[in-house]
Amino acid sequence: MLESVKIQRRQSEIRQALAGLVGKATPTEDETRSMESLDAEYRTNETRLRASLIAEDTERREAGADLETRAGREWSDLIAGFQMRQVIGALNEGRALEGKTAEVVAELRNAGGYRGIPVPLLALEARAGETVSTGTPDPMQTRPIIDRLFPASVAARMGAQMIAIGSGAVEWPVSTSAVTAGWANGETGNIPDPTAYGTIDKALAPNQTMGVQMRVTRKALLQSGEALEAAIRRDMNGAMGAELDRAIFLGTGADGQPLGVITGAATYGITSTAVDAAASWATYRSAVVRFMARNAASTPADVRALIRPEVWDFMEDQLTATSAPKFEFDRMAEKMGGIAMSSTALAAPTGDPLACTSLLTTSAGGVAPVFVGMWGAVDLIRDPFSDAASGGLRLTALTTVDTTVARGAQLELLTGVQVA
Template sequence: MLDSVRLQRRQSEIRQTLSALVGKPDLSDDETRSMESLDAEYRANETRYRAALIAEDTERREAGEELETRSDKEWAEMMASFETRQVVLALDEGRSLSGQTAEIVQEMREAGGYRGIPVPLEALEQRNTVSTDTPSPVRTLSIFDRLFPTSVASRIGVNSVQIAQGSQEYPVATAGATAGWAATEGGDVPAATAFQTAEATLSPDHTLGAHMRISRKAMKQTGAGLEQAIRRDMAAAIGAELDRAILIGSGASGEPTGIVTGASNTEAITGAATWATFKAEILAFMAANAIADPSQVKLAINPQDWSDLDDAIWDAGSGITEWDRLVKHVGAGNVVKATQLDAGTALLTVTAGGLSPAYLGLWGGVDMIRDPYSDATSGGLRLTGLLTTDLVMPRQAQVRVITGIGSA
């Protein structure tokens, strides 16, 4: 029993006893001494009761913090125990899954949508090993950063969303309250407008496939090292292709429409890029109430354009370049060199009102399927990892594209 509860009950007993004694017209010496003793105990218990409440409140807060993070810790520990090598051997040799790997696969299968063996995205993270070569998996990053630790998309503000099934909508306000002045004394203020929204929807319309071919020699030669090799290759293949599609996906042949491809605010220029070129787009963001300061802008440019800006001298006397002027206002940490972008193309994004410039939807994990026929004669193993995804830009006002940089 808590000390505060025990003390509270004792105080109640003391009050009942005192109330009975106070109601008597004549008190004996023993009853008088009892009243004095109970009164002293009551005052002492009040101090102890307050102290108990303070101590128990601290314990509750610590217990609450532990409860809030316990589920995440337990999930991280389970993901750290997932063995991709078991999946490969199960597909190649028909070996049964065991341990927490089997539990995770069974749980994902119950969610449905997998033809082969499901692999959680967390399992593709790169794991550390100790000096004795004994695997010691450590969960260090979130799911988006784990897949794309050097991703251009994540650095320009694209957010990833895990979706169990179905579609997911993002209502975006397009019209609402208005403010204005009454033209005359007693006149009406401007008429109200209806609050309206437009829905940006993520749907499971696009499937990304990553192929992996493992020779019989590799399976027999590498042993436990196959675990790390599969993680690195699969994560790199998925990360690189998703990053490209997020930026410049064509919207055809199964690809989602990338940010640059789907942007409506595109400015075509001619001539070399200058700070003034980017400043005009930043002013457009400010005019749309998307930002209040240039440092809120994320910029992705091709490395060749960065080189040209760094070579373009703005003030010969001081040696200041156009690149120096750009990073002075935007910040070097907000500029990303993106090899996925064509030379002459720059992408500017902002996060406004808590809404990211684009959202990447991920449905479940990677569906790992074996092809038993293509490499049957050589004894090899061919794997296909399928990932369902989609990309949406809720508000075009948060994205601007510049093309033609450096053109004559």
């Protein structure tokens, strides 16, 4: 029992005893002494009670903070012990899941329905210590598994916010009003009339499903062990990351794809500026100035740029004509908050001279320029028929993704950035 509760109970007993003694018109000497001792004890207990409440409040805060973070820590611990090879064994041979893998799958099934075995996205991350020296080998001589090459994700580096959604659609009310301040004209004048505060909802809807198919031979299943698990995880993560980067920026909005930021610039209200000039720091500096002029950014360091590798190659050959020459790309990198290069998220240069597109983003007021919603976990399904004759295993991983732009003023598209 808490000390404060014990003190409060004792205080209640003292009040009851005093009530009986105070009601007597002519108390005896013993009763008078008893009243004095009870009164002194009551005053002492009041001081003790305040001290106990202060101490217990600190303990409650510490315990509350521990409870708030305990669930996240426990889930992270479970994910750290998630084994893809158990999932593959369950799909291929009907083995029972056990340990942390079984707990994670049970939690995900309780949160939503899956046709196959749900796999958390965090489990697809490459983990420390998974580099292996063995792979799908010749039994006489072991060779390493060579992972397929995928570019690193650039969406997060451009400030996109990834949002995990359980079910249903999610909307964000975004301010669209232009509230202005004004001055009273004279001693008895009024300030300007109020400006209506308007918002618009930007929604993420589970309308687009992306899938990855993987084919694993019977020989690989029997020989590889942990090496196969690590390779499948990295391969699936890389394939999904590469396609997400492409869809977030270049998605057509048709044929089951989300509407990408660049493709849907007009729909999202993103300013598109035709540069039609050679790539240089001056080209991007003008766009940064436009961000600052509309209060979307306060310094160049608040702005990120997404460029093609060809732009970097071209700018690295251009020197400024000053007393202290410096390459154009170095000048740009020193001023901006970050530069991401991708051949997946941006279309290849075209035309004569060759020209491409660049995208600039900024986070205004803590609001991300792009929202990417992902529904649930990865649904991993086994196809028992396609490779039945060879004893192989075909896996299909499905995930539902959508993207939207909160405020078009936080992005700007530069077209015609010449690299030749």
